[in-house]
Amino acid sequence: MTKLSVLVVGGGIFGLWQAFELARRGHAVALREAMPERQTGGASRFAGAMLAPDCEAEGAEPIIRELGFAGLKLWREAYPEVVAAGTLVVAAPRDQADLAHFARQTQGHEHAHAERIAALEPELAGRFSQGLFFPHEAHLVPRRGLDFLVSELRRLGATLHFESPAAGPLWLAASAGEAVIDCRGLAAQSEFPDLRGVRGEMAILSAPDVHLSRPVRLLHPRFRLYVVPWGDSLYMIGATQIESQDGGPVRLRSALDLLGTAYALAPSFGEAQILEMSAGVRPSFPDNIPKIIVRGRTISVNGAFRHGYMLAPAMAALTADYLETGKADSPVFIL
Ligand SMILES: Cc1cc2nc3c(=O)[nH]c(=O)nc-3n(C[C@H](O)[C@H](O)[C@H](O)COP(=O)(O)OP(=O)(O)OC[C@H]3O[C@@H](n4cnc5c(N)ncnc54)[C@H](O)[C@@H]3O)c2cc1C
Incomplete structure (x- = not known):
């Protein structure tokens, strides 16, 4: 060569x-x-x-899932700190239609009832009766x-x-x-x-009282937000998806949605310290x-x-x- x-x-x-x-x-x-x-x-x-080809397939073309699984495999071979613990998707009782829709749009998941959710994430015990577990996903x-x-x-x-x-x-x-x-x-x-920016706002919390071991996505009719455990009691709360290339400070409405999601997921986030709130702009065709x-x-x-x-x-x-x-x-x- x-x-x-x-x-x-x-x-x-x-x-x-x-x-x-x-x-x-x-x-x-x-x-x-x-x-x-x-x-x-x-x-x-x-x-x-998140290395989440199955969940991301909800709103993406099949090529994204295909390349996503190829990427996930290469990450795992190269980088020992990839956490392969899957993804849990939950919804409040009033948003069960969103959960059913998400299940129809995706593959590679198992239906998780209350006991399974509690076994996967004891922090969420008694909080959600229905969810979806995607065992083949990972994060870093x-x-x-x-x-x-x-x-x-x-x-x-x-x-x-x-x-x-x-x-x-x-x-x-x-x-x-x-x-x-x-x-x-x-x-x-x-x-x-034709390259455009898609703004994504996020927060980083320090929450020693919270114990989640995998990304958890909370479905909501208005937004799709998630919590990613980064270890050492750090959690990333993300992310908005706004058609804008403004990389400026996080807006109040977005901050409420992000922090509200964390709190709705696990009230023990209430004592978390907010370490950072930032926006990134995703390059997109x-x-x-x-x-x-x-x-x-x-x-x-x-x-x-x-x-x-x-x-x-x-x-x-x-x-x-x-x-x-x-x-x-x-x-x-x-x-
Ligand atoms: C809030 C948020 C959450 C996200 N969550 C996920 C997720 O869970 N999973 C996932 O897969 N993706 C996620 N993404 C998307 C992911 O972050 C982007 O797709 C990715 O960062 C784009 O990478 P990039 O290298 O193309 O661009 P960038 O990260 O923007 O890097 C471009 C680099 O080029 C440099 N540069 C620019 N001009 C020059 C120049 N003239 N000379 C030299 N260097 C230059 C810049 O300084 C920069 O370092 C998320 C994004 C956001 C904003």
Whole structure:
């Protein structure tokens, strides 16, 4: 196999996985990221990092579930801190129609009655009579996942440039013979006018009184919110989905929904400390399906929407395969 020389631009979850995949295949990889190392990742810093192909299939095309399971497998092989404990979906008694709808739209679940819910999550005992358990899903702590990929890149000998934004046409950023993989997320909008931002607001709580061991989604007719246990008594509450590329502070209505969801799920969240409330903007194409767009020596991998963590490993493998062999038979390619 010819050793390739590749520049990856952007150190969010797509760029870091891309660089990691190429480096572990033995290629010479350089990464340029605009932000300092401790702040790398735009949208990627605010994710829940659920790897949830079955649940996400509710509102997504089948390709998302397919790539999601491929991504989940690659995460589990590479990263020992993936928590494979599944997902629990519950709804208040008045919202049972939403639960039934969710069950019809998804696969890979088991119906969970009150006793099963209590066995899975004792914290929720007596609170919900009906739920759905998705045993094949997983999650991780996103900022630790980003740190892991950066440390793996160093171990594999990649060259990392932080606080080093690539400017102008990206092929100018490359040296002779180098391929460029553009993973700038929303910053690539000037080249892809149909790339839009979808705002997601989230909160991080410290809640030593709460004991949940897997992501729990609470269905509601107006929103779909969830709680993700990040370990060390930390919980991520997410996420709004608003058609806006405003990355500014969390709005009051969203804060009420996020915190209200946590409290409705488990009243012991009442004593939690609010450590952070932030918004990230998800880079998304009109069909919410990510793309690998090939333009000569520059390949753009973008449009992760709400699935960047789940899909990054599979997208990275497809792009690396293309660079090595020219194979591009997935529908995510635009040649
Ligand atoms: C609240 C919230 C919850 C989410 N939950 C989940 C979840 O549970 N599971 C899941 O799979 N996904 C989730 N997502 C979606 C996921 O976060 C995104 O799909 C993903 O972060 C997009 O990654 P990216 O690498 O494409 O873009 P980004 O993370 O935005 O990264 C782009 C990077 O490029 C850098 N950059 C930009 N311009 C330049 C330049 N000129 N030169 C160098 N670097 C540059 C930026 O600084 C940034 O680091 C969530 C998102 C949000 C907001």
